[in-house]
Amino acid sequence: GGATFHPDWAFHQFALASKLGPPLGESATITIDGAQYAFQPFALDTLYNKVPNWSDVRRLSQLANSADAPSVRLRDTLLTQTYARGAAIYHPDWAFHQLARTWNLGAALSDSYRVASGSAQYAIQVYATDTLYNVIPNWADVRRLSQLANAPRPAVLSAREAPAAAPAPKLPASAQLEPAPAAFHIVQYSSPQALAVAFGDRSGSKINLLVLHSAPGPVAQILADMTALDTQGMSHYVVAADGAIYQLVSDDCAAWHAGMADWNGRRQNINRISLGITAEQAGNYPAAQLAALAWLANTLRARYELPADAVLRWSDLAPDKPSDPDAFPWEAFRKRMK
Known part of the structure; x- marks a missing residue:
């Protein structure tokens, strides 16, 4: 393991x-x-x-x-x-995930995915002790693959042939619809080593900007590098390719993620007036990661009453860093700023 x-x-x-x-x-x-x-x-x-x-x-x-x-x-x-x-994203409002939790099916071994059998489409997710499936779009009609174990002939997943699963706990109305993206969670990252000191005091400055960066993955290496004792920089937040959000530094502190740059008509220390967000770069930026980045940016904007144009790339402030974040779908991302 x-x-x-x-x-x-x-x-x-x-x-x-x-x-x-x-x-x-x-x-x-x-x-x-x-x-x-x-x-x-x-x-x-x-x-x-x-x-x-x-x-x-x-x-x-x-x-x-x-x-x-x-x-x-x-x-x-x-x-x-x-x-x-298990390389999956947990959605607390999904019927699969509610029932896997209630039935104690163990760890997810895959993310959910779709397969076709005949004219029907099925959603499937594999767990340690069973596999859950349903006929799309009957999201709340979750069935267990183990119910097909004693079928008299090779089982074909169809609504007509599949035996009924054990009675399911009553699900909220949201589970009757196609699963929607779950609310994201910010995990407070605690380094297994002594905490780095790549942050300081804001000296009374107000948070005016959110600055996006990227760093090559895997995310575990990004977190390790940013919290190493000899690190020269770290962001407040790191967003993994799978959508997981980690906070390394309190918003109250000035993390060393940027530096001196021109903003609002004068050259100043951007660290003191901003929050840094680093996206793991693992090839293209997956949909789950972009959704998490947008949720985080909008959450922080609401918290600190920031307009949409307060979300910037580091390359917008530092022309000598033309690709930070690298290959980022900026225009599409800006449309997600509410």
Whole structure:
């Protein structure tokens, strides 16, 4: 699973005793509502604890039906991380994802995709213990592939032949429609190493700009480089190709992502009056990433009462950096600024 086994770690002892299957990656930490958590996704469940209570290991599945706001935020943030380990994006309002959570199907092993069989189209998503599917556009009529296991002949996915799935929990009205992009989440990134110091004080300056950059992926390397002790620069936010959003520096601080440039009629330190956003560049910018960038920019604009033209590329301010962000679909992106 791309992870190192530590026989003395509580996570690994618990995973072995509970037969959770292989890990989907190394353990990591996140900050939610001011509290730091360690977590590690396994095939059948994700384990987590509050730092530094290492022995108080808990299972993400225990939060499946939580209703209180703090538990929902914790659950959805951990699910976002778990889905990302399977190269998928978690959508809390999608019927697939609600039912996979309720039925405890384990980690997603793929993103959702479509296939055709005869004249019908199906949406499908693979999980560790089962595969979910439905006939498009019957989004709420979610069925389990395991229900076809005892079919008398090779199963053909059709609404007429497929046995009914187990009764599904009642879904909200939004799940009856074609899945829409979920609300994005900002994950407070906590470096496993000592935190870098590539930021300073704003010296009383107001946030006037959002400045976009790009950096070659993978995103794990971008995060590691920006938080290394010897780093010379870091952005407030990093947006991964899969749409995950990481915050490295508080908005209250001046991150060293830009520098001196001409703006508003005079040369000044752009770091003190801006927030830096770096997009992972992994070839073209995928739709999920552009949607996340637009959501983040519009969220920050609303928070700091910024007009649409306050969102700039670093190349707009620094002519000697003509390709930052590199190969970015700028005109299409500007149309997303509300």
